Amino acid sequence: MKAARLGALISALVLAALVAVLVVSDGESDIGARSPLLGQPAPAVNTTTIDDQTFDLARRKGSWVVLNFFNSTCVPCIAEHPTLVEFARGESTRADGVELYTVVNDDADAAVRDFFAANGGDWPKLRDADGAIAVAFGVAKVPETWIIDPNGFVRLRIIGQLAGGVLESQMTRLREASSS
């Protein structure tokens, strides 16, 4: 009888602890995804664009940089493309406009060229032939979008398809935070 009471008490304590953990745990309600790179200097990115121009992320310090990992056959990438085109159009009118770059993930230059010719978007497209950039950022699946501040620190990671207006609102928030 004593053992049964003790068992019931222990079960109740374990259940209460579980409920407490669920109540106080940090939910995934924020738009940004977790990454050990957040708040850290961005990894080095030295590559070429599909137009054979050299690109070094370290040389873009002084600008906000958005890297969008992309594949022309990935359905969410195709679906979010109009959002990116709209975002790029809005940023091009600002003096401190974001520099948007597509990081081509496991795709051919010709396929990327054809996609952008058909769907718009004149920002640079970076080659990542052996996946070094994807590994450096911990990108396993596309699309993913990363925001890097003018000092070269990683500020935001968004996994999956971008909803309309998300990048604009996040950039407003980040600009306000950096100027305060």
Place this chain on the structure above:
Amino acid sequence: MNGTPPQHRRRQRAAWVAIIVSALALLLFGTVRDTGPLTQQDRIDSVTKRIACPTCDGESVYVSRASAAESIRAEVARQVGDGVRTDDEIVAYVAERFGGQVLLVPRATGLDALVWILPPLVTAALLGALWLAFRRWRAPSVATTTRRPLIVALALVVVVGVGGGVLVARQSGQRLPLQTLTGGIEDSTASLLAQARLASGTDVASAIELYDRVLVTDPDNVEAITYRAWLVMLSARQFDEDLQRQAYGASVAAFGRALELEPSYADALCFLGIVVFRDGGDAESSREFLTRCLAGAPPAEVKGLVESLLVEVEAALD
């Protein structure tokens, strides 16, 4: 047992001690022995077997043909080829990027450590239980009349189990990135440069010191050379003409060196154009540098400075 002669008991004990010592020595030899040099391919295989493919279920990067696994394999091959990082550091690099779930060998810290600690603990508990059972068979009266041996045995089980588990975890568990011998991400040149940039708006002296630290390990770092010279020139403007002249000479020389190392570096061209006009009064050269700078697509912050200055320079030349 009481009828066993003391000489025989001593021999039995000596045999047990010899067996235990031999077993421990073999275990120790097994864990610390040098398996000899590995080829690069051996190292790539061994590292990729320790990393799980982040997009597939239950496959290692070594086995998987998924795109993400291919990318990780290529990165591992590149880092092994570079010869800078150890195998542990390469695994830690991948885990730092993709998260701990890609580690097929669990960490030796946090909750993961239970994977290492529990088996020795359970083994010690079982051995302790066996020892108690044997004792009870041999001397039932002692075992039932006193609780002392049980408490001692329990304490021994906990100490041996947890101690053994910690040792196993230390020996076999995956090291975290910040446990690597070369230090973590915060020690890197990229980090120092980012910190310097952050400090340059509020604490110029600290920013210059951080750039100096970068230049100690990497004297040809173009960003550090350029931004250090720029900050030195900005600071010198508060002092007398003599000091300003000295700073001007040193800054122009530094921008020149940066451009020697990287002729298309827009930031160095921009700062050179600004300094040559503002501090040297040479509008002609300034126009040339600023035009070349704008052609090199400078970042937004620098571009803003240069575009307005170029109008001033053009006006000075007219």
